[in-house]
Amino acid sequence: MDISFLGGPRPQRGVGVVAPFDFALDRELWRWVPDEVSLHLTRTPFVPVEVSLDLARLVSEHETLGDGVRTLTAISPEVVAYACTSGSFVGGIAGERAMCEAMTREGAVPAVTTSGALLEALTELGVRRVALVTPYTVSVTRALEEYVAEAGVAVTGCAFMGLTRHIWKVPYRDVADMARTAARGATDALFISCTNLPTYDVIPQLEAELRIPVLSANQVTMWAALRRLGTRAVGAYQALIDPAARGGPVLPEGLPNVPGEEQQQEGPT
Numbered sequence: 501m502d503i504s505f506l507g508g509p510r511p512q513r514g515v516g517v518v519a520p521f522d523f524a525l526d527r528e529l530w531r532w533v534p535d536e537v538s539l540h541l542t543r544t545p546f547v548p549v550e551v552s553l554d555l556a557r558l559v560s561e562h563e564t565l566g567d568g569v570r571t572l573t574a575i576s577p578e579v580v581a582y583a584c585t586s587g588s589f590v591g592g593i594a595g596e597r598a599m600c601e602a603m604t605r606e607g608a609v610p611a612v613t614t615s616g617a618l619l620e621a622l623t624e625l626g627v628r629r630v631a632l633v634t635p636y637t638v639s640v641t642r643a644l645e646e647y648v649a650e651a652g653v654a655v656t657g658c659a660f661m662g663l664t665r666h667i668w669k670v671p672y673r674d675v676a677d678m679a680r681t682a683a684r685g686a687t688d689a690l691f692i693s694c695t696n697l698p699t700y701d702v703i704p705q706l707e708a709e710l711r712i713p714v715l716s717a718n719q720v721t722m723w724a725a726l727r728r729l730g731t732r733a734v735g736a737y738q739a740l741i742d743p744a745a746r747g748g749p750v751l752p753e754g755l756p757n758v759p760g761e762e763q764q765q766e767g768p769t
Contacts, residue, residue: 512538515725516577516607518568519695520559520584521546524668525718528700529583532722532733532741542571550664553590553639560587560595562602569606579610579728581617583695585717586640588613589647596647610728614695614717617724619651621740625713627689631657631682633675634693635667644693656687667696675699679706679714689713689739695721704736713739713746 513536517529521543529539544564549555558564560582569580580603582588588596596616603611612620622630630653634641641660648655659682661670675692679702683690689712692699699716706714723733723740732741739745 510536512536513729513731514575514577515539515722515729516569516572516575516580516609517541517725518565518572518580518582518603519543520555520587522668523583523696525696525698528698528718529722531700532719532735533726534731534734537726537729537731540572540575540577542568544568551586551636551640551667552664553586553643556584556586556590556640556643559584560590560599562599565599565603566606569603569611573607577607577609579612579725580604580607581611581721581725582613583718583721585614585618585693585695586636586643588615589644592647593619593650612721612724612728614721615647617720618648618691618715618717619653620724621715621720622651622653622689622691625689625739625746627653627713629654629656629686629688631655631679631685631687631690632659632693633678633682633690634658634660635663635670635697636660636694637662637664648691656685657682667694668698670697672698672702675702676706679710683710683712687712689715692716700735703738707738707745715740 515537517539519541526541533539544559547558588599596613599613600611632655645655659678679690695717703714726733735741737745
């Protein structure tokens with residue numbers, strides 16, 4: 501059969517992604533990507549350390565990031581992204597900027613990180629107050645709060661789970677419950693941290709319920725990387741990628757708390 505009428509494959513633009521060795525949500529990243537863009541993922545080397553500040557430092561060393569970017573250069577991505585929240589906020593704002601510079605030196609293309617993309621998204625949406633949801637331990641969660649505060653954004657509430665492994669197995673129900681807890685007070689937006697925490701399908705539903713923009717680690721990473729290509733992320737109705745979804749009122753005071761046996765809470769900080 502003559503199939504010449506099909507032509508060749510469509511031209512593709514590449515986004516290179518360096519992810520931690522335990523990253524399990526490749527498919528979630530792809531769901532924000534338009535058809536003309538391909539993701540090319542590589543992972544950091546395995547280290548026998550549970551999710552912690554120590555692990556965040558290990559997987560974000562410049563040599564490790566450089567090695568990851570070098571594995572991607574053969575396929576010539578137009579931008580590289582480091583898809584790890586804790587690894588990109590553990591050194592503060594200066595540390596995040598240094599990571600981007602190190603990746604750009606290795607790949608000769610623009611570089612973004614999840615935590616840098618978060619600050620970019622907060623600026624895009626005009627957010628000055630944010631509620632946080634994390635699957636982390638208290639020490640890693642505190643480091644995220646400090647990172648956000650360093651950028652001049654007030655943390656209005658926080659809920660965390662205290663997990664050190666298997667974060668990708670957390671069900672949407674638990675993510676939604678944590679979001680309701682963290683955003684009980686007046687706030688401009690909610691951020692759900694960790695690229696290994698599933699969030700794609702809950703974002704539109706939480707925005708409709710809480711009436712504020714809801715950001716997640718994978719969402720902001722893809723949004724920022726695609727922005728460097730001059731294109732837009734795709735996905736269900738959500739404030740970050742669809743301006744028509746912006747501008748809702750903040751959450752009223754007094755939403756009921758949804759308890760959970762494995763959930764821990766921290767008040768406003």
